[in-house]
Amino acid sequence: MTKFTHRNGLSRRTLLKGAASTAIAAGSTTLGAPMLWAQNIKDVTLRQFGTGVSNLNDVANKVQEDLGFTLEMTALDTDSVTQRAATQPNSFDIADIEYFICKKVWAAGNLQAMDTSKIDNYDKIAGTFRSGLLTPESTIAQGTAPHTVGFTSGPNGTDFVAEESGWMTLIPTIYNADTLGIRPDLIGRPISNWSELLNPEFKGKASILDISSIGIMDMAMVVESMGEYTYPDKGNMTKEEIDLTIGIFTEAKRNGQFRAFWKSFDESVNLMASGEVVIQSMWSPAITAVKSQGIPCVYQPLEEGYRSWGGGLGISAALSGIELDAAYEYINWYLSGWVGGYLMRQGYYSAVPETSKEFMSADEWGFWYEGKAAKGDIVSPTGDKLAGAGEVRDGGSFLDRMGSVVCWNSVMDENQYMVRKWNEFIAA
Amino acid sequence: MVSPLVAVLLIFLVLPIVLIVIVSFWRATEFSIIPAFEFDNYAFLFGSPVTYTVFFNTFKYALITWACTLVIGFTVAYYLAFHIRTLTWQIALFLLCTIPFWTSNIIRMISWIPFLGRNGIANSTLMSWGVIDEPIEWLLFSDFAVILAFVHLYTLFMVVPIFNTMMRIDKALIEAARDAGANGAQILWNVIIPLTKPGIMIGTIFVVTLVMGDFITVRFMSGSQSANVGRLISNDIALLQYPSASATAIVLLLTVLITIGILLRFVDIRKEL
Numbered sequence: 001m002t003k004f005t006h007r008n009g010l011s012r013r014t015l016l017k018g019a020a021s022t023a024i025a026a027g028s029t030t031l032g033a034p035m036l037w038a039q040n041i042k043d044v045t046l047r048q049f050g051t052g053v054s055n056l057n058d059v060a061n062k063v064q065e066d067l068g069f070t071l072e073m074t075a076l077d078t079d080s081v082t083q084r085a086a087t088q089p090n091s092f093d094i095a096d097i098e099y100f101i102c103k104k105v106w107a108a109g110n111l112q113a114m115d116t117s118k119i120d121n122y123d124k125i126a127g128t129f130r131s132g133l134l135t136p137e138s139t140i141a142q143g144t145a146p147h148t149v150g151f152t153s154g155p156n157g158t159d160f161v162a163e164e165s166g167w168m169t170l171i172p173t174i175y176n177a178d179t180l181g182i183r184p185d186l187i188g189r190p191i192s193n194w195s196e197l198l199n200p201e202f203k204g205k206a207s208i209l210d211i212s213s214i215g216i217m218d219m220a221m222v223v224e225s226m227g228e229y230t231y232p233d234k235g236n237m238t239k240e241e242i243d244l245t246i247g248i249f250t251e252a253k254r255n256g257q258f259r260a261f262w263k264s265f266d267e268s269v270n271l272m273a274s275g276e277v278v279i280q281s282m283w284s285p286a287i288t289a290v291k292s293q294g295i296p297c298v299y300q301p302l303e304e305g306y307r308s309w310g311g312g313l314g315i316s317a318a319l320s321g322i323e324l325d326a327a328y329e330y331i332n333w334y335l336s337g338w339v340g341g342y343l344m345r346q347g348y349y350s351a352v353p354e355t356s357k358e359f360m361s362a363d364e365w366g367f368w369y370e371g372k373a374a375k376g377d378i379v380s381p382t383g384d385k386l387a388g389a390g391e392v393r394d395g396g397s398f399l400d401r402m403g404s405v406v407c408w409n410s411v412m413d414e415n416q417y418m419v420r421k422w423n424e425f426i427a428a
Numbered sequence: 429m430v431s432p433l434v435a436v437l438l439i440f441l442v443l444p445i446v447l448i449v450i451v452s453f454w455r456a457t458e459f460s461i462i463p464a465f466e467f468d469n470y471a472f473l474f475g476s477p478v479t480y481t482v483f484f485n486t487f488k489y490a491l492i493t494w495a496c497t498l499v500i501g502f503t504v505a506y507y508l509a510f511h512i513r514t515l516t517w518q519i520a521l522f523l524l525c526t527i528p529f530w531t532s533n534i535i536r537m538i539s540w541i542p543f544l545g546r547n548g549i550a551n552s553t554l555m556s557w558g559v560i561d562e563p564i565e566w567l568l569f570s571d572f573a574v575i576l577a578f579v580h581l582y583t584l585f586m587v588v589p590i591f592n593t594m595m596r597i598d599k600a601l602i603e604a605a606r607d608a609g610a611n612g613a614q615i616l617w618n619v620i621i622p623l624t625k626p627g628i629m630i631g632t633i634f635v636v637t638l639v640m641g642d643f644i645t646v647r648f649m650s651g652s653q654s655a656n657v658g659r660l661i662s663n664d665i666a667l668l669q670y671p672s673a674s675a676t677a678i679v680l681l682l683t684v685l686i687t688i689g690i691l692l693r694f695v696d697i698r699k700e701l
Contacts, residue, residue: 210652212667258651261652274542274548427659
């Protein structure tokens with residue numbers, strides 16, 4: 001009971017699969033020759049779980065079409081994802097998780113390190129996930145930046161290393177810069193600071209997300225913007241800083257500032273679309289979902305910058321043999337562009353932008369990535385119109401947006417204390 | 429020889445509770461739980477003012493919900509038992525009461541949200557009637573919404589046992605009371621209510637335990653803004669703090685047991701049944 005599983009531990013599953021696949025795997029240890037088991041791989045089923053943002057049925061269908069095996073998807077909320085990654089290692093093959101979750105669960109040994117030499121597009125992965133630098137001149141933002149938890153020392157590493165060691169904890173797939181979402185029609189004036197979230201003008205019409213690791217960062221952005229306090233490192237607060245931050249928000253809550261808190265993506269969409277809330281922490285596709293209902297909604301760029309997050313795919317420690325090969329095959333396919341293009345057209349960024357470009361029209365690429373005005377209608381992957389000719393993406397180009405990131409979603413040293421304080425905030 | 433019932437209870441009731449008790453003394457980090465014997469979880473629980481607020485909230489919800497479901501449930505059962513003459517109609521109307529229960533709890537609860545919202549049906553209707561000028565904010569994401577949903581969800585649990593005991597009241601008793609000169613109110617107070625006490629008590633136990641153990645209704649209807657003990661536990665579990673969740677669960681369990689113990693002092697269910 002002490003530890004949930006051990007890395008490379010033998011499970012019934014691996015034993016059963018072992019016999020069937022040893023012969024084949026021995027013949028094709030490198031991924032370059034997948035055709036050797038082209039028949040068998042069709043029987044493979046990979047079970048993936050993650051948050052709703054990237055667990056899309058369209059991806060599963062495309063995997064079936066392109067790779068021939070079955071991908072089962074389970075979408076959960078962020079806390080449940082963390083919980084499952086840490087406590088139920090046998091319930092998944094692929095973990096689609098965020099980097100801060102990786103920081104929490106990596107030491108539990110439920111995920112295995114991935115050999116970057118087997119990743120075809122490794123060299124094309126954005127700098128943010130490798131050196132941490134978006135461009136050579138960039139500064140690294142505060143918090144759990146993906147590259148700090150992206151590499152481990154070796155195939156059985158339980159630590160994190162700073163350099164590109166050749167063994168990745170997660171293969172990055174998706175990331176974005178988050179900010180506040182607003183209803184411009186109900187607010188009727190420009191919003192340009194995080195502090196507006198606690199502006200009494202929006203009493204009873206504001207919301208923040210009830211996911212502590214993310215919510216605390218939004219809170220910190222607001223507190224700094226209000227001029228109450230400047231954190232040495234928002235991503236790693238002291239107990240006093242946590243008390244201060246949550247104290248300010250508890251007071252606001254008691255004064256009736258918030259209409260509700262949300263935990264899942266659709267809750268945030270409903271709050272915004274129904275007009276219950278006019279300003280709140282929000283995720284990019286939630287904005288898209290509100291807009292596609294014909295309701296104006298802006299992902300408002302703010303002077304203080306963005307809070308960012310990144311996600312990637314991790315492989316269960318229990319995976320071996322043909323299933324492990326299938327997992328690598330899947331990850332290589334994931335980075336090869338189709339999914340990237342799909343995610344980019346929802347407003348996320350792909351970890352390998354170059355390959356995604358091939359799966360987007362020039363106009364889409366210009367709109368989503370380069371921040372150019374749309375030449376024609378911009379539609380979502382599901383066919384809803386998101387922007388018309390002449391419209392520009394909120395926040396501009398990739399470099400404008402990712403270049404203004406000031407902090408990443410984090411796990412702090414005082415995480416447990418923070419979580420308890422967060423619980424008090426919710427109960428207050 | 430252990431009887432099958434005892435065996436079933438041991439495995440499915442006693443053993444899990446014992447496990448929860450044991451885990452409540454353990455220690456947790458972010459991704460693992462460590463066997464230990466320490467009182468930290470309890471110390472934190474009793475040392476935090478939030479615990480008391482949350483327990484107070486839980487009792488508040490239970491008490492108000494109980495009062496509302498009792499009044500509504502008793503009235504419905506009374507109508508069914510004494511005003512509907514034929515058994516066929518009684519059964520038909522009783523089944524009608526259960527129809528909403530063919531859908532899931534959560535659906536019934538969530539369907540209130542668009543109804544009560546700022547631009548919801550309730551507010552827009554009231555505004556079009558000219559009753560109010562501004563939408564009423566406290567209809568949704570408030571204690572009012574939580575209790576409304578509880579009452580809606582759990583009234584049937586009050587109706588069924590009360591109806592059941594009422595059906596077994598000998599009609600001759602009521603006639604006798606009337607012959608002896610009692611008026612309607614006196615019959616209700618001196619004959620019917622005392623005889624339906626066991627039903628009321630069973631309904632009370634259902635409603636109180638359901639409300640005290642709930643977390644999802646409170647989360648959705650308060651917009652995550654209020655907390656009861658169930659939410660405290662579910663938050664802990666979500667954050668992998670199983671020992672702390674176990675400690676809270678044990679305290680909740682004891683509280684509910686004490687509450688039921690007190691309730692049972694008023695009526696000896698076994699004798700009355």
